Amino acid sequence: SQKIEQNSEALNIQEGKTATLTCNYTNYSPAYLQWYRQDPGRGPVFLLLIRENEKEKRKERLKVTFDTTLKQSLFHITASQPADSATYLCALDMRAGTALIFGKGTTLSVSS
């Protein structure tokens, strides 16, 4: 069966450390993988997109890797801050502009 899993429901780290979130999928062949941030009671906000032929993408303190052999994406936030506390969702995109298939999300808490 097809599955998308974000391995940790919750992740607690100290300010300044690097947060690493994992997204694994089974029986999908996404063209893209996207990461979104969602704050309580709000809609998801786009962070980064990585294509199937890209290994790594960076944006400021964010880094995403994509391994289509392992069927896994890692999302890193370096020098984390309390303001980074939120739920992070990974989403598979079979083709640009089509429906996204979301994981359940990982709730990150950064303590000062």
Add this chain to the structure above:
Amino acid sequence: ETGVTQSPTHLIKTRGQQVTLRCSSQSGHNTVSWYQQALGQGPQFIFQYYREEENGRGNFPPRFSGLQFPNYSSELNVNALELDDSALYLCASSLELDESGEQFFGPGTRLTVL
């Protein structure tokens, strides 16, 4: 440039009733997708509209229906409400031919069915 807006913000209905939720797309976007997000879950795709036509549908029964208007705003209609329909309903707009695939989400409508 205005973002995606949704109305109402919150809604309480009883079982068996019908509800209509509304969404205004981001300026210039011709594709709208609707998602249902239950508490503690990721958004689940309901359907997508492109240029007023349904362009894909997720695993939701026919009592979930939609419309897209010429100005690309959209409605989600749910008939015969059930308790399990209680969720945050999200609308997202995108440019169908946009290489990035990024979707712009609205703040959602929180529906409670009693």
